[in-house]
Amino acid sequence: MSDFMQQPLTAAAETAPPWLAQVLERGREQWRASSLPNRKTEAWKYNNLQALQQSFTAVDRHAAPRLGNISYPELPGSTLVFADGLYREELSHIDLPAGARLQRFSEADEATASQITNLLGTAVNQARHRFAALNEATLTDGVFLQVDANTVLEQPVHLVWLTSGQGEAVSVNQRLLVQLGANSQASVVETFCNANTGGTAFTNGISELLLGDGARLDHYRLHLEQGEAAHIGGVHAALAGNSTLNSFHLALGSRLKRIDLVAEHRGQGAHCELNGIYLPRGEEQVDYHTCIEHAVPHCTSSETFRGIIGDEATAIFNGRIHIHPDAQKTCAELSNKNLLTSNRAEVNTKPELEIYADDVQCAHGATVAQMDPLTLHYLRTRGVPKDEAEVMISYGFINELVDGVRCEPLRDFLKPLLARRFARNEKLTRHILEEKSLDGSNA
Template structure:
C-alpha cells in the first residue's frame, strides 16, 4: 500500500483518517508499543531535529495502521508472531551494569584488538568500545551521539532504504529509532581491520524486554570495509531485538558484512537489512544462526549501477523447538549484474526452518546472472523446513537458476565412516560439518570463516 514519504527537513502534510489495515496484519497488536512510544518520545535522542521527529511519526503512524503481520500475510505465512503479543514486552531501560563482560565475542586472534562498538540491550556502552585502528576520515560512532552532535552525517541516508511502507517491523523500529552503530567510510579508503559490532541481549528477570537497534553503513565510491556483527545473549529473561540496517555501497566499493546470531533460547530476534549497490560495487552478506527461540533475518538488496555483485548467503543450525526464518529479496533493477545465494541449514528435534528467496529481474535488466540455492539437512523425523524459492523475470537475455532440497544424512556415507572405526556420533558430526562447509566457503575472509567454523563446532558439541 502506498504511503506519503516526507523528505528530511520538511513537515508532513495534513493528517488523514487512518487507513484500514490490509489483509494479513493485526492493528490491535500495535497498541502496547504505541503507548510505550508516546511515553518515551520526548526522551529519544535527536528530538530537536524536525526530520527525525517526522521519521519517527511516520513509523508510528504506519505501525498503528498495520500492527504485527499474521500468517495470512504471504511473506509471513510460515512464521507466526503471535507469541510476541502474549509476552507484554517493556522497553529496555538503562543498560544492565551488574553483568560482567569479561570476554566479548570476536573474530580476532587472541591478544589483538581493533575497532569495535558494543551495545547492551540496544544501548551504547562506550567503556567496552574502541575506534582504534581506523584510518583517518573513517567515522565509527553510535547513532544517539550522531543525531546529537553530527546530524549531517546520518541525515542524508537514514530512513532512505528501510522505509515503513508495508513492513511493520521496520515501522516499529523507525518509531523507536534511538541508537545503534553508524559507520562511514569515505571515498577511496580501505579499512584493513574488521569492524566488529557487538549486540548483547541481557533483558530482565522481571519482565520481557524489547529494543530496536538501528544500523547505518555508508561506504563511498572505491571504499572497502569488512563488518562483523555478533548477537549474543546473557541472562534468561525473554528479549525482543527488532533491528534494522541500511547499507549503502558506492561505485567500485566493497562491503563484506557478516553476522552471527547466538542469542539465548528465550530470545526473539527479528532483523531487516536493506542494501543498495552502485556500479561495479560488491555487497557480500553472510548470516550464521544458531540461537534464539524465534528468529527471522530478512535481507533486501538492490542494484543501483551496472556490473554490481551481490552475495547473500548463510548457514543455520537449530534444535529443540527453535524457529528460524531466512527471507531474501534481490532486485536486479539494472543490466549486467550478478547475484549469488547459498544457504545451508541443519534442523533437529522439533525445530522448524523457513527459507524464502526471491530474485526479481526488471524489464531491461539484460545480462543478469542470478543463482540461488537452499539445502536443508533434517536430523529427526519431526524436524521441518518450508522452502519458497522464486524467480520473477521480465528480461529475455538472462541466466538465472534456483533450487531447494531437503534430506537426511546419507546412510551409505555414515556406514562408510563407521566401518573405519569412527563411532556414530563422531561420524554424524563429520557429515554435518562437511554439509555446512559449502556455505561457510562463501566467506572469503579467512579469519571470519575460521571463527564461524568454530561456532558451528560449538553448536555440534553442545548436544
C-alpha cells in the same frame, strides 16, 4: 495495531534526540497504519509469533545489565558494544584511519545529524517490511559508519549487540547505517548474542548498507541468540554501479528469529554474493526471507543458504530473485540445501524467480533431505561411532561456507563454535576440528 510495544514507543518519544523526531513520527504513522502479521499473512504464514503475545517494556537506562559470560568474537580494528541497546564505552574502542568516521546517533553533531536524517530509510521499503517502521518509531540511538571515496579500511568494524534477558519482557532497538564512498572498501561484522537466563528480550534490528560506485563491502551478521530471545530484523542494501557486496549470515535458533535480507542493484555492473547458514534445534525457529532486486542491466548475484534442522525445530527459507524489465544481461543464481537430522524437524523452503526481462541467465534450486544412510554406513563400517559420524556429516555440510569467510579471525571463532554446536561434548569437538578429511566435504 497491537499495543504490545506501547511502553517502548512512549519511552522513545521522551528519550530520542530532538533531530530524530521527524524519523520517529514517520515510523509511528506507518506502524499505526499496518497490522501485526498472522498465519493468514503470506510472508509470515509459517512463523510462530507467540513470543510477541505479551507487553514489552523499554530498557531501564539506569540499571546495569547482568551480562554474565557472553562469548563473542574478539576482532582487530574498531569495536562498539551495546548492552540492552545502551552503549558500553568500557567494552568499546575506535581505531579508524583518516577518511572514515564511526558515529553514534545520540552524539551526532548538526551536520552528521542532517546526513543521517537524509539517508535513513533510503534502502528500506517500509510498505513491505512493516517491522522496519516499528524500528524507526522506537529509534533512540544507532551507529553511522561513513567511509570516504577511495578509502580502504584494513581492519573490520565490529558492532556487538548484547541482550541480558533479565526476566522481564524487554524491547531492544538496533540500527546500523553504513555509507561507502566511491571506490572505498570496508568490512563490517555484526554480532547479536544474549545471556540465556530464561528471560525474554525482543530485538528489532535494521541495518542499511549504501554502497557507492565501485565500492566493496564485506558484511557479516551473526545471530547467536538462543533460548527465549526473539529477533525480527533486516538487512537492506543499495548497490551503485560496479559495487560489490559480499555478505555472510549465521543464525543459531531461538524462540523466534526472522531476518529479511534485501539487496537492490541500482547501478550497472553491481555484484552481490549472499551466503548463509541456519542451525535451529530443540523447538527453536529460524526464518530467512531474502530478495535480490535486479533493477538495471549487467548485474550479477550469487546466493547460497544451507540449513541443518534438528530435534523438533522449524526453519523457513524464502529466497526471491526479481528481474525488472530493464535488467537485461543479468546473471543470478540461488541455491538452498537443507539437512534434517530428526524425523520431527521441519523446513519450509521456497525459492522464487520473478523475471520480466528476456536476455538473462538465472537458476534456482532447493533440496530437503535426511542424513544419507549410505554415507553414515560407510563411516560406521570404518569404525566411526554413530554420534561421531553424524557430527562429521553435519559439519561437512556447511564447512564450505564457513571456509569462505574472508575475515580470518572471524572464521577462527566460528569453527569451534559450530563444532561444539554439533558435538555437544568437548572430546568430540576437538576431534572434529582436528579431522583433516572434513575440509571441503559435503553431505
